[in-house]
Amino acid sequence: xxxxxxxxxxxxxxxxxxxxxxxxxxxxxxxxxxxxxxxxxxxxxxxxxxxxxxxxxxxxxxxxxxxxxxxxxxxxxxxxxxxxxxxxxxxxxxxxxxxxxxxxxxxxxxxxxxxxxxxxxxxxxxxxxxxxxxxxxxxxxxxxxxxxxxxxxxxxxxxxxxxxxxxxxxxxxxxxxxxxxxxxxxxxxxxxxxxxxxxxxxxxxxxxxxxxxxxxxxxxxxxxxxxxxxxxxxxxxxxxxxxxxxxxxxxxxxxxxxxxxxxxxxxxxxxxxxxxxxxxxxxxxxxxxxxxxxxxxxxxxxxxxxxxxxxxxxxxxxxxxxxxxxxxxxxxxxxxxxxxxxxxxxxxxxxxxxxxxxxxxxxxxxxxxxxxxxxxxxxxxxxxxxxxxxxxxxxxxxxxxxxxxxxx
Amino acid sequence: xxxxxxxxxxxxxxxxxxxxxxxxxxxxxxxxxxxxxxxxxxxxxxxxxxxxxxxxxxxxxxxxxxxxxxxxxxxxxxxxxxxxxxxxxxxxxxxxxxxxxxxxxxxxxxxxxxxxxxxxxxxxxxxxxxxxxxxxxxxxxxxxxxxxxxxxxxxxxxxxxxxxxxxxxxxxxxxxxxxxxxxxxxxxxxxxxxxxxxxxxxxxxxxxxxxxxxxxxxxxxxxxxxxxxxxxxxxxxxxxxxxxxxxxxxxxxxxxxxxxxxxxxxxxxxxxxxxxxxxxxxxxxxxxxxxxxxxxxxxxxxxxxxxxxxxxxxxxxxxxxxxxxxxxxxxxxxxxxxxxxxxxxxxxxxxxxxxxxxxxxxxxxxxxxxxxxxxxxxxxxxxxxxxxxxxxxxxxxxxxxxxxxxxx
Numbered sequence: 001x002x003x004x005x006x007x008x009x010x011x012x013x014x015x016x017x018x019x020x021x022x023x024x025x026x027x028x029x030x031x032x033x034x035x036x037x038x039x040x041x042x043x044x045x046x047x048x049x050x051x052x053x054x055x056x057x058x059x060x061x062x063x064x065x066x067x068x069x070x071x072x073x074x075x076x077x078x079x080x081x082x083x084x085x086x087x088x089x090x091x092x093x094x095x096x097x098x099x100x101x102x103x104x105x106x107x108x109x110x111x112x113x114x115x116x117x118x119x120x121x122x123x124x125x126x127x128x129x130x131x132x133x134x135x136x137x138x139x140x141x142x143x144x145x146x147x148x149x150x151x152x153x154x155x156x157x158x159x160x161x162x163x164x165x166x167x168x169x170x171x172x173x174x175x176x177x178x179x180x181x182x183x184x185x186x187x188x189x190x191x192x193x194x195x196x197x198x199x200x201x202x203x204x205x206x207x208x209x210x211x212x213x214x215x216x217x218x219x220x221x222x223x224x225x226x227x228x229x230x231x232x233x234x235x236x237x238x239x240x241x242x243x244x245x246x247x248x249x250x251x252x253x254x255x256x257x258x259x260x261x262x263x264x265x266x267x268x269x270x271x272x273x274x275x276x277x278x279x280x281x282x283x284x285x286x287x288x289x290x291x292x293x294x295x296x297x298x299x300x301x302x303x304x305x306x307x308x309x310x311x312x313x314x315x316x317x318x319x320x321x322x323x324x325x326x327x328x329x330x331x332x333x334x335x336x337x338x339x340x341x342x343x344x345x346x347x348x349x350x351x352x353x354x355x356x357x358x359x360x361x362x363x364x365x366x367x368x369x370x371x372x373x374x375x376x377x378x379x380x381x382x383x384x385x386x387x388x389x390x391x392x393x394x395x396x397x398x399x400x401x402x403x404x405x406x407x408x
Numbered sequence: 409x410x411x412x413x414x415x416x417x418x419x420x421x422x423x424x425x426x427x428x429x430x431x432x433x434x435x436x437x438x439x440x441x442x443x444x445x446x447x448x449x450x451x452x453x454x455x456x457x458x459x460x461x462x463x464x465x466x467x468x469x470x471x472x473x474x475x476x477x478x479x480x481x482x483x484x485x486x487x488x489x490x491x492x493x494x495x496x497x498x499x500x501x502x503x504x505x506x507x508x509x510x511x512x513x514x515x516x517x518x519x520x521x522x523x524x525x526x527x528x529x530x531x532x533x534x535x536x537x538x539x540x541x542x543x544x545x546x547x548x549x550x551x552x553x554x555x556x557x558x559x560x561x562x563x564x565x566x567x568x569x570x571x572x573x574x575x576x577x578x579x580x581x582x583x584x585x586x587x588x589x590x591x592x593x594x595x596x597x598x599x600x601x602x603x604x605x606x607x608x609x610x611x612x613x614x615x616x617x618x619x620x621x622x623x624x625x626x627x628x629x630x631x632x633x634x635x636x637x638x639x640x641x642x643x644x645x646x647x648x649x650x651x652x653x654x655x656x657x658x659x660x661x662x663x664x665x666x667x668x669x670x671x672x673x674x675x676x677x678x679x680x681x682x683x684x685x686x687x688x689x690x691x692x693x694x695x696x697x698x699x700x701x702x703x704x705x706x707x708x709x710x711x712x713x714x715x716x717x718x719x720x721x722x723x724x725x726x727x728x729x730x731x732x733x734x735x736x737x738x739x740x741x742x743x744x745x746x747x748x749x750x751x752x753x754x755x756x757x758x759x760x761x762x763x764x765x766x767x768x769x770x771x772x773x774x775x776x777x778x779x780x781x782x783x784x785x786x787x788x789x790x791x792x793x794x795x796x797x798x799x800x801x802x803x804x805x806x807x808x809x810x811x812x813x814x815x816x
Contacts, residue, residue, distance in 0.1 A: 040621030054777075061774065063664040101664045102708060116663045145777045153782065160808065161625075161716075162781035165618030165709045169778060210573030213448030217569075255524045256471040256509045300510060301573045308569075329737030329807065366469065369462075369553045370577060373570035374561065399737065400568065 012275035012282055014384060015310060015346045019324070021272065021286065022314050026293055028321040029179040029245060036168055039159050041219065042177035043321035048153045050170050053143030060100040061140045065119055065127055066110035067097050069135040080120065080128040097127040106139060113138030146170070156321060178321030183215050184244035185225040188235055188252035188261055188299070206301035206370065207250045211308060218313050218327065219320035220246075235264035239289040245319055246292055248312055251299025253283035261296045265289060277384050279347040280365050281307035302365045302373055306348045310381075328378065328398040334358040335395055339380065341388040350376035351397060359397055376400070420683035420690055422792060423718060423754045427732070429680065429694065430722050434701055436729040437587040437653060444576055447567050449627065450585035451729035456561045458578050461551035468508040469548045473527055473535055474518035475505050477543040490534040505535040514547060521546030554578070564729060586729030591623050592652035593633040596643055596660035596669055596707070614709035614778065615658045619716060626721050626735065627728035628654075643672035647697040653727055654700055656720055659707025661691035669704045673697060685792050687755040688773050689715035710773045710781055714756045718789075736786065736806040742766040743803055747788065749796040758784035759805060767805055784808070 013021075031045030060066065067083060071094065075081035083097035092098055092107040100106070100113060112133045120128035146152060152170055153163050159177065167175055187207065208225055215222050223244060228234045230252055239247060252261035262285050265271045269289030276284045284307040285296035295312040297304045314324045336354035339361045341347045350372045351359040359380075365372045373379075378399040382388060389395050421429075439453030468474065475491060479502065483489035491505035500506055500515040508514070508521060520541045528536035554560060560578055561571050567585065575583055595615065616633055623630050631652060636642045638660055647655060660669035670693050673679045677697030684692045692715040693704035703720040705712045722732045744762035747769045749755045758780045759767040767788075773780045781787075786807040790796060797803050 036617045037620055039617070040624060054779075063662040063667070099665065101666070102662060140777075144775060145779050152779075158809070159621075161618040161621040161713055162710075162778055162784075164621050165614040165713060166778040166782045168617050169614040169709060206573040206577040209444045209447070209576050210569040212445055213567075213569040213572050216448060254471040254510060257507060258509070259471070301577060302570075305569055305573060323809070329739070331737070331739065367552060369548075370570055370574040371462075371553050371560075374574045376570075401566070401731070 012277040012345075013273045014277050018273055018276055018286060018311060019314060022293070022311070022318065023324060025288070026246075026315045026318045029181060029319050031176040032179045033174045033176055035174055036164055036172060039164060039175050039177055040161070042159050042175075042180075043219070044153050044155055044157045044159060044163075045176040045178045045321065046155045047151050048167060048170075048172065048175060049149050050146040050152050051148065052171070053148050054145040054170055055103075055140055055142060057105045058142050059106060059140050060102050060104050060113040060138065062113055062115045062138050063102050064100065064113040064115045064138055065097040066092055066100050066106055066113050067129070067133065068092060068094060068109055069112040069133050069137070071095055072112075072114075072129050072132045075129045075132050077130045080122075080130045081132075082122060082124075082126040082128055085125060085127060111135045111139070158322065181220040181245045181316050181319035182223045182243065183220045183316065184238075184241075184247045185211055185222055186235065186238045186247060186249045187225065187227040188230055188249055207297075207299075207304045210301065210305055211248065211250070214305070214308055214313060215316060218316045219322055220316040230258045230260060232260040232264045232267065235260055236268045239265060239268035239294060242290060244292060246312075246315055247289065247294045248308070249294065249296045250304055251297075253285060253296050253298050255283075259283075261285065265294055265296060269294070276307070276311065277345050278307065278310060279342060279345040281310070282345065284311055286311065300369070302370045305370070305373060306365075310346075310348065326381070326398055328400065330396045330398055332394055333397045335389045335391055335393045336360040338391045338393075339382075339388045341382040341386060343387050344384055346384045347380075347382045349380045349382055351378055351380055353377045359395070420685040420753075421681045422685050426681055426684055426694060426719060427722060430701075430719070430726065431732060433696070434654075434723045434726045437589060437727050439584040440587045441582045441584055443582055444572055444580060447572060447583050447585055448569070450567050450583075450588075451627070452561050452563055452565045452567060452571075453584040453586045453729065454563045455559050456575060456578075456580065456583065457557050458554040458560050459556065460579070461556050462553040462578055463511075463548055463550060465513045466550050467514060467548050468510050468512050468521040468546065470521055470523045470546050471510050472508065472521040472523045472546055473505040474500055474508050474514055474521050475537070475541065476500060476502060476517055477520040477541050477545070479503055480520075480522075480537050480540045483537045483540050485538045488528065488530075488536040488538045489540075490530060490532075490536055493533060493535060519543045519547070566730065589628040589653040589724050589727035590631045590651065591628045591724065592646075592649075592655045593619055593630055594643065594646045594655060594657045595633065595635040596638055596657055615705075615707075615712045618709065618713055619656065619658070622713070622716055622721060623724060626724045627730055628724040638666050638668060640668040640672045640675065643668055644676045647673060647676035647702060650698060652700060654720075654723055655697065655702045656716070657702065657704045658712055659705075661693060661704050661706050663691070667691075669693065673702055673704060677702070684715070684719065685753050686715065686718060687750060687753040689718070690753065692719060694719065708777070710778045713778070713781060714773075718754075718756065734789070734806055736808065738804045738806055740802055741805045743797045743799055743801045744768040746799045747790075747796045749790040749794060751795050752792055754792045755788075755790045757788045757790055758786075759788055760785045767803070 086096040088098040092110040228238045265287045271287040273286040280303040297307045318324045336358040337360045350362045354360045378397045494504040496506040500518040636646045657669045673695045679695040681694040688711040705715045726732045744766040745768045758770045762768045786805045
């Protein structure tokens, strides 16, 4: 019969120290070229400069008629200036008016565009202008958006619709982005044993689908998620297999006799942080093996997810060139009820929206596990020096959907 | 030579009216079953109830030893209670202590779990307990997280990591989600003509990659994006082809002679809204054809994207079962400089972060096009009744990344 291993409580690293270690150890992966249509949500790996002026020629800013501004001098409602309709071509004759769509190049000689609804139509077919126009009005001069050589999109920018549209306008069909971090999940602590009763009482593996969702949200890709035997040698071998940019070990982090994740990491490479002062996830650890960062996550599904959010997600976001900070909008809200937190440990505390602008804690993770996270609208990150917040206190809330809580 | 068509300015619908029309016309698509690992970011189509208690048995909440609480009565540091190590099995004998990992089922007879670091080891191999424990401490009773039949995830909930983990814990391998809206883009107004000079002066198609990024962000999928001839018959035929849940027409919305999108929609089905009081995108329109909603977006890339965000995106989000509201967190911030807006038109005005907590307008879309959106940190949505905001005014800012601006 195995007896418990040493019960000494190791000094746990503060969350801030762990984040600083991650920031020092983990930086952007190298770049890869991808087609623009697949680049949404990726991060620009380098500045992209305009190869030509945008727009590349003087053009109409509105649907209208191209004119020579000097032809309209003196026009008034009582004495309209009459211009002759001509087909749009390379050059606009003196006294002519050529219809253009917005975006079409100005003919030579034309220097203004008058919107269609300001143009009258005379019986004889002439265009009647009732107000003089200034040169350049209704036009976009060549290069007014971006001049050749200027930056279109800066390195590190998350590519959203506007950036992609801009790059396409500037003639790019591909763009250099930071490579997506490849993530291997090694499931060591899953309680997959079949329980004795009731018959359906199997404890299902919860971390796989959950981790996939957060890894993809953070720009990573799970290339392998495999359960391995809980012994030290199996875990060590899994840590030494190449092919990933970061390895997450799930489970095997506790003080139990068969909790070998930390020992396996120490053998495979370097166990730098063994225990984090983060409630529910205090058995988490970090280090390196085979040249890549390794994060040890507790096996309990709620604890695993918390430790992912605060620790592993930061590393994955940084590998992918993103901001390491938690990817949730924050809003200052009021505590509808008090919340108590153990001093000396940081704590992720799920909350739900109460009345507009206020939040209340949901039943704790120790009581309802993942239900606490699944039923929440967001969470507090209570620092280790805080004992919690009184009712009515202003708190900074990380919101899962920033637009739900305050905008019913 | 074509003369301009009627230049009458139609009454434009207010943005609020258009949103109300969308909300009345467009609701969730039907459900489909998907594997849990592919369900991240999807929306639950129905309540999912627990098929059995979670946890399914009384279990250890911590790594520790299972005991009978009554065996520890009277324990103290001076007079520890000594328990006999036994292998974990179906039943814990009186006076026994069985080591369990967190999550493991309690043996019959055991009613408390003592964390390992609180357990001493006597020379004779007994477990020494120095403090009495209460029944149920260190345990999770069967059903404490969710009881059989109770709701795990409610219909309409966006499935994130916690929800997926919870469903997996409860034995679900698939989940019913709202079908992804299939989107057809019909590009009618693209300025794909080769310009005359300079040689590289082609105007590239910008809306394709941009729309793909926002449609995917909103949970939709572009099944077809094709350029069609600008004439009315070609557009009408494109609107009548089946296979999409919503059709976006890009371009052909202006007052020009060959702007036929609105007329084509009127022929193919119903043009309900012809013109929206939204600056830059006032030529947008909405209606129905072939039984699905149709949104007419202006061809200019920046205007197209604005109209998508305010109008089309709402419809796509609602089709996919999501909240129709703009999918950006808002934050109350201060204007670092004044911003002026035309009264009678709502306006999307891109802004960038200035000093912490304040924003300033970027150069307007009329001057720098998509550069205004690509360089922005977020935007104001200025209602049609407002003339803008003075310097120092508190404004609600939609932020592209809620966590960037205030958390450097």
